[in-house]
Amino acid sequence: MNRKQLIAVINKKKTFLCVGLDTDLTKIPTFLLEKDDPIFEFNKAIVDATLPFALAYKPNLAFYESQGWKGLLSLEKTVQYIRQKSNDVFLIADAKRGDIGNTSTQYAKSFFGQEDNRLNYDAVTVAPYMGEDSVKPFLEFKDNWVVLLALTSNKGADNFQRLPIGNKQLFEQVLETSKQWADEKQMMYVVGATQADMLSQVRNIVPDNFLLIPGVGAQGGSLEAVVKYGLNNDCGLIVNSSRGIIYADNTKDFADRAAQEAEKIQKQMALYL
Amino acid sequence: MNRKQLIAVINKKKTFLCVGLDTDLTKIPTFLLEKDDPIFEFNKAIVDATLPFALAYKPNLAFYESQGWKGLLSLEKTVQYIRQKSNDVFLIADAKRGDIGNTSTQYAKSFFGQEDNRLNYDAVTVAPYMGEDSVKPFLEFKDNWVVLLALTSNKGADNFQRLPIGNKQLFEQVLETSKQWADEKQMMYVVGATQADMLSQVRNIVPDNFLLIPGVGAQGGSLEAVVKYGLNNDCGLIVNSSRGIIYADNTKDFADRAAQEAEKIQKQMALYL
Secondary structure (H helix, E strand, O other): OOHHHHHHHHHHHOOOEEEEEOOOOOOOOHHHHHOOOHHHHHHHHHHHHHHHHOOEEEEEHHHHHOOHHHHHHHHHHHHHHHHHHOOOOEEEEEEEEOOOHHHHHHHHHHHOOOOOOOOOOOEEEEOOOOOHHHHHHHHOOOOOEEEEEEEOOOOOHHHHOOOEEOOEEHHHHHHHHHOOOOOOOOEEEEEOHHHHHHHHHHHHHOOOOOEEEOOEOOOOEOHHHHHHHHOEOOEOEEEEEOHHHHOOOOOOOHHHHHHHHHHHHHHHHHHHO | OOHHHHHHHHHHHOOOEEEEEOOOOOOOOHHHHHOOOHHHHHHHHHHHHHHHHOOEEEEEHHHHHOOHHHHHHHHHHHHHHHHHHOOOOEEEEEEEEOOOHHHHHHHHHHHOOOOOOOOOOOEEEEOOOOOHHHHHHHHOOOOOEEEEEEEOOOOOHHHHOOOEEOOEEHHHHHHHHHOOOOOOOOEEEEEOHHHHHHHHHHHHHOOOOOEEEOOEOOOOEOHHHHHHHHOEOOEOEEEEEOHHHHOOOOOOOHHHHHHHHHHHHHHHHHHHO
């Protein structure tokens, strides 16, 4: 999905909500554990219920890898299912990858450009620490996006991301440098919602790029503050909620309750668009 | 494998060589492609041939993920095979992971503490950008190691890792800060061999920690320089070679040629120990 299509979907569905598929066998309703593939069954039900309210889905790879190859198979089935169900979904692999050039090329192949729909994402999150040649291989896939970590929503963001480099902080330098590598048609940034006051600093450097904002809900960020400092003329925001939606309930009603939570956020978002 | 055991194996086998299992279907001998699981068959042959000369094996996850769940299955079989074959192998998942706390816990479960041997590594490489709470969940596994990226061997290392933070460079600050999180019994660092002149700076900050040195061979680093600046009283080095060993030949003799290359390096290493 390119930038024009992404903006069109936002305006059509009146939402910039991303549902985080952080599917954890210890947190899903226990009756699902009797199924052959509980992770896939859970994801399928969540997608069916929340699709009217969601722009994007974002599985975090950690939750699938921790189940070994079977977890990866559940994820491939999920991606396939979403792709079959709708063309209007932006699909983000939250993987935070990054390695030397020839290895990043392998990672890029893992997420982009598969001939079938097994692992056919629109975007992947990438860590910036290893620099340009660790990011570029992902950008070779011209129909796909890199979502580069800039300022994350966790406490550890203070350890390095906010260190002073001259009169800037490291995350600002990451923005300044990396915006030379690709324009707003291929590059997005992760900016934690718990750092909403710093969004205006981010917007000074990257006014046009889409920002992926995790941390609304369970991690404590406020949608209002994110919109106030982050919204641009093309929306420019993809706001993620994971636990607050997918684990709103753990009875047989879990999917309905997930839909309610997603709709609540979507209604708020519609007002801002 | 704890630090004491690791040092014992180094002294017993007279080697600190790590063989990088960056197994790429487009580079392995073509006759293997007829087998049911070419990746596993290749790895098995490489391990059988190089085991007398190797301290460690380091599969890079990217090469397996790019094959989808089947690649992960080949990797699990490889790990199982190595574990059954020898107790004297240090096994590193080169994954460069790191995420917010509860997600890093999932990654830690992916690599450590599995009840069977499916994914039972000694160590995992971790990216530092997200800070302390992204690294700590790995350190909860007291029998396992974090290998934190400090200074990598690629050109992009200059983009951020070498930026000045006061009178230090970022990679030095990463060393200073992270050595508070765990001692030399659980923390190692990645330091690129192409940066051998900077190894003495690294040793000033972390004299006792083991360093994982990629980039000897194909990436252009020299073993002599690495030993000169990096060796400490407990050896303190694990030096990786991937392509130079595993792709030394792509005929039916590939395993023998890999053994020869590994032995050549091991013989040099024995002189330094």
